[in-house]
Amino acid sequence: MYRKTLLAALILLGLSYIARGSAHEAQNIVIIEVVTQYRFVYDDGVFRKVYSPFSILDENGQTVINSGEVYDRPTQIKIKPGHYKIVVKNSSGYSKAKEITIKHGNRFQVITINELPAHGGGA
Numbered sequence: 413m414y415r416k417t418l419l420a421a422l423i424l425l426g427l428s429y430i431a432r433g434s435a436h437e438a439q440n441i442v443i444i445e446v447v448t449q450y451r452f453v454y455d456d457g458v459f460r461k462v463y464s465p466f467s468i469l470d471e472n473g474q475t476v477i478n479s480g481e482v483y484d485r486p487t488q489i490k491i492k493p494g495h496y497k498i499v500v501k502n503s504s505g506y507s508k509a510k511e512i513t514i515k516h517g518n519r520f521q522v523i524t525i526n527e528l529p530a531h532g533g534g535a
Contacts, residue, residue, distance in 0.1 A: 440492055442518045446479070447486040448500045449526040460484055466500040466525070473497075493518075500525045 448464040460483050468477040468491070476496065479487045493516040501507045510525050 440516070441490045442493060442514050443488055443490055443520050444514065445486050445488045445520070445522045446498060447522060447524040447526065449502050455483075463487065464500050464502045466498055469497045469499065471495050498523060498525060 446466055446468075448466055450461040450463045452459045453462050454460075463482045463486055465478075465480045466487075467475055467479070468489070470476050471494065476491070477489055479489070491514055493514045496512050496514065497509050498512060499507055499509045508525060510523070512523055514521060
């Protein structure tokens with residue numbers, strides 16, 4: 413009986429520790445929506461938006477996230493607060509970079525990068 417009680421207590425303590433860790437981790441995560449340039453494609457009788465791919469780099473230039481083309485709505489990503497660079501490439505191959513700061517305490521942030529040329533020019 414003592415072993416069962418001890419085991420139950422240890423399990424409950426472990427679960428509460430995990431729950432506290434998850435809550436603390438959730439406080440350090442921000443959801444960002446990255447709105448990139450889009451184009452329309454005809455897909456099975458419907459015109460759909462296709463958002464341009466992008467990469468998110470940390471302060472050291474290391475890739476944190478790569479996102480390919482996304483249909484219908486901008487990409488939403490969970491990310492830790494910090495300084496980042498978002499590099500977007502459109503369907504013509506032109507790219508644009510934007511420095512962003514994700515602040516602690518924000519729950520949701522929208523980042524818009526849609527000034528890429530459709531044809532010609534460069535970034």
